[in-house]
Every structure is written in C-alpha cells, then in structure tokens.
Amino acid sequence: MKTIGILTSGGDAPGMNAAIRSVVRTSVFNGLKVMGIGHGYNGLLSGEVREMDISSVADIIHRGGTMLRTARCEEFETEDGRKKALNIIEVFGIDGLIILGGDGTFRGAKDLMDLGVPVICIPCTIDNDMGYTDYSIGFMTAIETVVDAISKIRDTSTSHGRANIVEVMGRDCGDIALYSGLAGGAESIIVRETDIGVDEVCKKIIQGRNRGKLHHIIVLAEGIRDPYEVSDEIKDKTGAEVRVTTLGHIQRGGTPTSFDRIMASNMGHKAVELLLNNRSGQALGMKCNAIIDMNLEEALKVEKTFDIDMYNMARTLSI
Numbered sequence: 398m399k400t401i402g403i404l405t406s407g408g409d410a411p412g413m414n415a416a417i418r419s420v421v422r423t424s425v426f427n428g429l430k431v432m433g434i435g436h437g438y439n440g441l442l443s444g445e446v447r448e449m450d451i452s453s454v455a456d457i458i459h460r461g462g463t464m465l466r467t468a469r470c471e472e473f474e475t476e477d478g479r480k481k482a483l484n485i486i487e488v489f490g491i492d493g494l495i496i497l498g499g500d501g502t503f504r505g506a507k508d509l510m511d512l513g514v515p516v517i518c519i520p521c522t523i524d525n526d527m528g529y530t531d532y533s534i535g536f537m538t539a540i541e542t543v544v545d546a547i548s549k550i551r552d553t554s555t556s557h558g559r560a561n562i563v564e565v566m567g568r569d570c571g572d573i574a575l576y577s578g579l580a581g582g583a584e585s586i587i588v589r590e591t592d593i594g595v596d597e598v599c600k601k602i603i604q605g606r607n608r609g610k611l612h613h614i615i616v617l618a619e620g621i622r623d624p625y626e627v628s629d630e631i632k633d634k635t636g637a638e639v640r641v642t643t644l645g646h647i648q649r650g651g652t653p654t655s656f657d658r659i660m661a662s663n664m665g666h667k668a669v670e671l672l673l674n675n676r677s678g679q680a681l682g683m684k685c686n687a688i689i690d691m692n693l694e695e696a697l698k699v700e701k702t703f704d705i706d707m708y709n710m711a712r713t714l715s716i
C-alpha cells in the first residue's frame with residue numbers, strides 16, 4: 398500500500414472534512430501518498446484526481462460540506478462506468494480507496510471491491526439510516542441545527558398560540574425527527590415507522606389548549622405527507638392556527654459538532670490503519686461509543702431499526 402485515494406459521494410454531511418483531514422494526515426504520517434478524487438464517483442470517471450498534502454487539509458476541521466466536493470453519479474451504476482473508474486484507479490496508481498458517504502455510496506464501493514479494489518467505507522449521512530452503526534457522521538450536527546430551529550419556532554408559536562409543523566429530512570428514516578423532536582421538546586413527532594398520525598396530534602392540540610398550553614410543535618419526517626395538507630387537516634379538525642416550516646438543506650450544512658469531528662477523526666485514522674494492515678473491504682461504524690469495523694457486505698445487509706422505546710419516551714414526556 399503506497400498510494401491511497403479518497404472520495405466523498407452522495408449527499409454531503411457536516412464532518413466529512415474532518416474525516417478527510419484525518420485520512421490525509423494519517424497517511425502522510427505513515428509515508429503514504431494521498432490522491433483526492435473530486436465530485437465522488439464522477440471524479441473517478443473523469444480523472445478529477447489530485448495529490449494532497451498536509452496543507453491541503455488545513456483549516457477545514459470546522460467547516461461543513463466537503464472540500465473534495467460530491468455528486469450522485471448514475472454512470473457509475475453501469476458496468477461501463479465502473480470499468481472507466483477502474484482505469485483511472487490504475488492510471489493514478491491508487492492501491493486502496495477510502496470512500497465517504499451513505500448506503501448508495503457504500504454499494505458503489507462494494508462494486509469496486511468486487512472488481513478487486515481494496516476499499517474502506519466511512520458512514521457519512523445526516524439521515525442516520527445505516528443499520529450497522531449507531532451513528533453516521535453528520536447526524537448529530539443536523540440534530541443541533543433542527544433543535545436550534547425548533548427553539549426559535551417555539552418562541553413565535555407561543556407568542557401567537559399556534560401549532561407549528563416543522564418538516565425535517567431523513568429520506569425514509571425517522572431518526573432526525575425522533576432525536577430532534579425529543580431534544581426540542583416537540584409535542585408531536587410524525588414518522589413513517591409508527592402509526593401515530595394526524596388524529597393523535599389533533600387530540601393533543603385540543604387537550605393542550607384545554608390546559609392553557611400556548612404552543613404545539615409537530616416534527617414531521619419528510620416524504621410521509623405534504624406538510625400543507627397536514628396543516629389543513631389540523632386546522633379543519635381543531636380550529637387551530639397552523640404554520641409550516643420546511644427546514645430543507647439548512648440541515649445539511651454548518652459547522653460540525655465536536656461529536657461529529659471526533660468521530661470523523663477517529664474513523665479517518667482507523668481507515669488508513671486498516672488499509673496499511675491489509676484489512677480492506679470493511680465499513681467503519683460506532684457501536685456503544687466504540688469505533689468498530691465490519692465486513693462491508695455484511696454491513697450493507699444490516700437493516701436499520703427504529704428506536705421505538707425512545708419514541709414512546711418522547712411521547713410520554715410531551716403529554
């Protein structure tokens with residue numbers, strides 16, 4: 398192992414830069430050459446490859462986004478695309494690849510692994526939707542962003558005596574809604590993993606109003622229902638005044654939390670160590686506060702489970 402390549406693919410996540418910094422500096426410390434590949438798998442197809450040194454990653458640990466840039470690449474999903482990628486890997490003499498992203502990115506990494514490329518994957522997605530790891534890099538930062546927004550919305554919600562719907566990201570996973578709803582003290586959390594829907598929300602709004610409660614925050618996970626439709630239904634059924642805020646891509650940016658920076662630094666360091674010890678084909682993760690590595694194929698098979706106990710506790714605390 399003399400030359401390592403690194404790329405970030407799929408949706409960006411705060412903390413990716415801290416992981417890139419860790420990979421580059423650990424590699425250089427160990428006498429390895431590092432090639433940064435721009436725009437994810439796209440860069441592997443187009444040859445967007447440049448050598449990195451310790452200065453290339455200066456002043457990035459605190460920055461959101463990814464200095465390598467990212468993309469979602471359809472061509473890489475074809476056999477021809479993967480062959481092109483293999484050519485670039487050979488041309489630049491890359492002996493192993495460290496790949497940062499979510500489950501789609503990991504599947505691409507597995508395809509490369511099946512073609513004989515040594516790979517290590519680092520989980521980076523705000524969605525926290527990968528079953529084999531407790532946390533992915535970027536998730537906790539997204540939670541801070543959402544909780545900050547909920548606190549601000551709560552101020553105006555109380556002043557006006559309204560119900561406020563806050564739509565959050567997460568793709569098919571309710572973790573952002575659950576964790577931010579719990580931490581933000583939301584009255585209702587609507588996720589696809591439970592059958593708690595608008596009727597329960599309406600009942601709580603009416604009960605709360607009878608007790609003199611001024612605000613009602615509803616965290617709605619994206620993709621379940623149109624938030625404006627939910628708003629209309631709540632207005633019709635309760636007479637409450639309702640406002641909708643879709644947080645959108647705000648959740649993907651911003652300075653990473655210390656938790657994400659530390660996890661990213663640990664994983665970047667460990668990824669290089671694994672390649673140096675000829676232990677490729679692994680996905681890094683976190684279990685019970687420890688950094689773990691798991692066979693990539695196995696990791697991709699682990700289904701994400703929703704923490705229903707945490708959800709029920711959030712419901713209990715928001716009666």
Ligand code: F6P
Binds near residue numbers: 408566
């Ligand atoms: O996977 C991260 C994520 O932000 C999801 O939560 C969201 O559904 C999706 O990406 C948005 O993708 P894009 O940035 O391509 O619109």
